Amino acid sequence: MQPASSPALRIDGLTKTYRLGLTGRVTRQALHPLDLEVRRGEIFGYLGPNGSGKTTTLKVLMGLVRADAGTVEVLGLPLADPAWRRRAGYLPEHPYFYDYLTPAEYLGYAGRLLGLETGLMAARSEELLRLVGLSDSRDVPMRRFSKGMVQRLGLAQALLNDPEIVFLDEPMSGLDPIGRHMVRNIILGLRERGKTVFFSTHILPDAETLCDRLALLRAGRLLKVGRLDEILAIDISHFEVLCTGGGAAAREAAAAAGAGAAREMGERWRVEIGEPALAALVSAVAAAGARVLGVQPVRESLEEYFFREMGGDTARDPWTLAD
Amino acid sequence: MDAGRLTRIAAVAANTHREAVRERVLYNLVFFAIVMILSGLLLGQLSIRQDEKIIKDIGLAAMDVFGTLIGVFLGVSLMSKEIERRSLYPLLAKPLSREEFLAGKFLGLSFTLLVNVTVMALGLYATLLATGRGADPALLKAVLPIYQGLVLVVAIAVLFSTVASSALAAVGTVCVVVAGRYSDVVRNMRDVVPDAPTWLIEGLYYAMPNFRNFDFKNRVVYGDPVGWNDLGFVTVYWLLYLALTLGAAAAAFRSRDFH
Ligand SMILES: Nc1ncnc2c1ncn2[C@@H]1O[C@H](COP(=O)(O)OP(=O)(O)OP(=O)(O)O)[C@@H](O)[C@H]1O
Numbered sequence: 001m002q003p004a005s006s007p008a009l010r011i012d013g014l015t016k017t018y019r020l021g022l023t024g025r026v027t028r029q030a031l032h033p034l035d036l037e038v039r040r041g042e043i044f045g046y047l048g049p050n051g052s053g054k055t056t057t058l059k060v061l062m063g064l065v066r067a068d069a070g071t072v073e074v075l076g077l078p079l080a081d082p083a084w085r086r087r088a089g090y091l092p093e094h095p096y097f098y099d100y101l102t103p104a105e106y107l108g109y110a111g112r113l114l115g116l117e118t119g120l121m122a123a124r125s126e127e128l129l130r131l132v133g134l135s136d137s138r139d140v141p142m143r144r145f146s147k148g149m150v151q152r153l154g155l156a157q158a159l160l161n162d163p164e165i166v167f168l169d170e171p172m173s174g175l176d177p178i179g180r181h182m183v184r185n186i187i188l189g190l191r192e193r194g195k196t197v198f199f200s201t202h203i204l205p206d207a208e209t210l211c212d213r214l215a216l217l218r219a220g221r222l223l224k225v226g227r228l229d230e231i232l233a234i235d236i237s238h239f240e241v242l243c244t245g246g247g248a249a250a251r252e253a254a255a256a257a258g259a260g261a262a263r264e265m266g267e268r269w270r271v272e273i274g275e276p277a278l279a280a281l282v283s284a285v286a287a288a289g290a291r292v293l294g295v296q297p298v299r300e301s302l303e304e305y306f307f308r309e310m311g312g313d314t315a316r317d318p319w320t321l322a323d
Numbered sequence: 324m325d326a327g328r329l330t331r332i333a334a335v336a337a338n339t340h341r342e343a344v345r346e347r348v349l350y351n352l353v354f355f356a357i358v359m360i361l362s363g364l365l366l367g368q369l370s371i372r373q374d375e376k377i378i379k380d381i382g383l384a385a386m387d388v389f390g391t392l393i394g395v396f397l398g399v400s401l402m403s404k405e406i407e408r409r410s411l412y413p414l415l416a417k418p419l420s421r422e423e424f425l426a427g428k429f430l431g432l433s434f435t436l437l438v439n440v441t442v443m444a445l446g447l448y449a450t451l452l453a454t455g456r457g458a459d460p461a462l463l464k465a466v467l468p469i470y471q472g473l474v475l476v477v478a479i480a481v482l483f484s485t486v487a488s489s490a491l492a493a494v495g496t497v498c499v500v501v502a503g504r505y506s507d508v509v510r511n512m513r514d515v516v517p518d519a520p521t522w523l524i525e526g527l528y529y530a531m532p533n534f535r536n537f538d539f540k541n542r543v544v545y546g547d548p549v550g551w552n553d554l555g556f557v558t559v560y561w562l563l564y565l566a567l568t569l570g571a572a573a574a575a576f577r578s579r580d581f582h
């Protein structure tokens with residue numbers, strides 16, 4: 001038994017270069033030495049633009065692609081030790097699970113590979129099919145499935161062995177709003193039960209609301225790792241003031257105090273102001289008959305951060321010729 | 324070998340067979356049945372002594388040809404589909420080693436071919452009985468080596484599919500099977516390419532499995548006795564090539580990346 005204090009996932013100096021063509025002269029370094037640690041019981045988001053190396057990282061972890069260098073430990077065990085695979089789950093990107101099988105049959109197959117006892121497995125798969133909303137289609141061959149239904153089954157098979165750590169490559173892809181909500185709830189439910197979730201995504205609001213910590217990847221290099229509030233700059237020199245009522249007079253008073261144009265949101269309106277003029281603005285709008293509902297430091301969203309850091313990065317042609 | 328390993332190999336084999344059945348690739352049996360019924364009907368009218376031999380001849384040849392076609396097709400398609408459609412990815416993330424997957428795939432395919440050959444053999448016997456001839460048990464001495472040859476075809480198809488795309492794998496498998504059936508062509512290559520070095524010709528000749536070794540059709544049909552030592556020799560030869568082919572497939576499969 002390894003100590004429970006070992007991280008759920010530890011990656012040290014992971015490197016991967018793809019070679020293209022018969023001679024392998026065209027190369028693409030998908031991962032530059034990458035170091036990462038994921039703690040037990042956390043939801044970890046793995047973010048980055050298209051082609052930044054998210055799927056490559058996950059494929060190396062799952063043993064589908066061999067890294068050039070680096071070491072990986074999952075649940076305290078070396079990557080090559082098959083024992084951790086019994087306690088892990090994986091949802092690949094754009095999964096495919098045999099047209100000719102039904103979800104119930106596929107889960108039966110997966111369960112035998114996982115070494116699950118038959119009775120337990122049957123109960124688990126019924127429960128999971130209900131969880132992902134496929135109970136009604138449990139005996140329908142998957143050639144009749146929509147993309148989102150396949151994705152749902154992918155999630156179910158990743159959870160079949162009640163894994164301690166789950167690796168999800170874009171779990172929300174192809175799902176309708178209800179499906180996305182379901183995935184968010186599943187991920188939160190896993191954390192509640194002490195499981196570790198490592199997932200890649202492009203959906204920034206999801207990453208923002210779900211993740212305990214996240215990593216931002218750009219062109220195979222880690223740009224930032226940490227909690228959301230550590231990554232996003234909080235600009236305490238600017239504030240946002242939320243008001244209601246007061247009519248045109250209050251808005252004019254706000255402008256006179258140095259705020260930009262007010263943004264109307266139904267009953268309410270919002271202005272931004274620099275820190276030195278904040279107190280004056282608050283009393284001026286109050287005097288003009290408005291009620292101040294709140295004052296907040298201006299905080300960047302993950303999306304704004306993403307655009308600031310990654311904007312213009314994706315257009316670069318990453319292929320190089322090896323010598 | 325632990326029990327878990329056997330369970331996993333059996334699970335992959337069972338799913339492979341299930342795929343072959345569900346994807347309706349066993350329709351070749353319908354063609355075989357048609358060939359047998361037609362030959363029975365055509366020859367039913369005649370009553371010369373030769374006709375029994377003709378039915379046996381046609382039956383065994385059809386078994387060999389349809390079996391080989393289905394072996395190439397099944398071996399290549401069921402193996403490359405797993406890689407090209409990526410159904411392999413979630414499986415390999417589970418405690419299933421690449422060697423276990425390969426073993427299961429190969430065993431599943433071999434089982435499907437066994438079902439195939441059994442049904443065809445029963446069809447041949449049924450035709451003989453239906454046209455008033457005896458069920459000659461000696462036929463099995465030709466059927467068994469045919470099956471061994473088909474299993475080797477499947478192993479070659481699996482080997483090619485682990486390293487190449489499905490189209491290339493199909494071409495490669497067909498080339499080896501044809502060269503192995505007409506291995507004299509390889510030996511007589513000098514007539515076409517006079518400058519070809521002897522070692523290359525000899526090397527190719529011995530590297531290719533000689534599928535003629537599995538052909539007992541004429542001897543069985545024309546009553547030339549086939550001894551157990553003949554079948555034993557073929558079995559040793561078969562196991563040797565099977566081990567080499569599957570060993571190469573395992574080595575190639577182990578070291579490749581799945582993009
Ligand atoms: N099979 C392959 N052969 C060559 N290069 C590859 C291969 N797969 C990926 N790459 C390259 O590796 C880099 C990382 O790709 P990867 O699929 O890991 O990105 P990703 O972050 O998952 O992108 P996305 O958000 O689009 O899924 C890309 O530049 C890509 O071109």
Ligand SMILES: [Mg+2]
Nearest residue numbers: 054055056093
């Ligand atoms: Mg990806």
